[in-house]
Amino acid sequence: MEAKVLEVNRRKKQIKLSIKALQELPETMQAQHQVSNVVEEEQTKEPDLTAMEIALRSAMEKADTEEKNAKKKSRKNKDSDSEQEDLLSRTLENKVGQNS
Numbered sequence: 501m502e503a504k505v506l507e508v509n510r511r512k513k514q515i516k517l518s519i520k521a522l523q524e525l526p527e528t529m530q531a532q533h534q535v536s537n538v539v540e541e542e543q544t545k546e547p548d549l550t551a552m553e554i555a556l557r558s559a560m561e562k563a564d565t566e567e568k569n570a571k572k573k574s575r576k577n578k579d580s581d582s583e584q585e586d587l588l589s590r591t592l593e594n595k596v597g598q599n600s
Contacts, residue, residue, distance in 0.1 A: 510548045 504521035508514075549557075 501519070502522055503517040503519050506516040506518050506521065508516075
């Protein structure tokens with residue numbers, strides 16, 4: 501049996517085959533078919549990612565989320581630091597005011 505290889509997807513380990521693609525088409529249909537093939541190829545091309553690329557992308561995403569969380573925590577710490585400073589200064593003012 502003969503078939504034409506339409507697409508190879510290494511990531512999914514799939515090969516798309518077509519028996520009909522080997523049959524001869526009338527000339528008018530061949531021109532239309534070639535144009536549609538070009539459009540399909542542009543739409544179906546997926547980058548084949550290696551295991552290293554997948555690991556790198558997941559690590560980068562994880563680092564981004566951790567960085568965002570760290571920024572949120574630092575904002576909270578700054579707010580609590582300013583509240584503590586305010587409380588301490590008021591307490592000291594009251595103590596100094598009572599001693600005078």
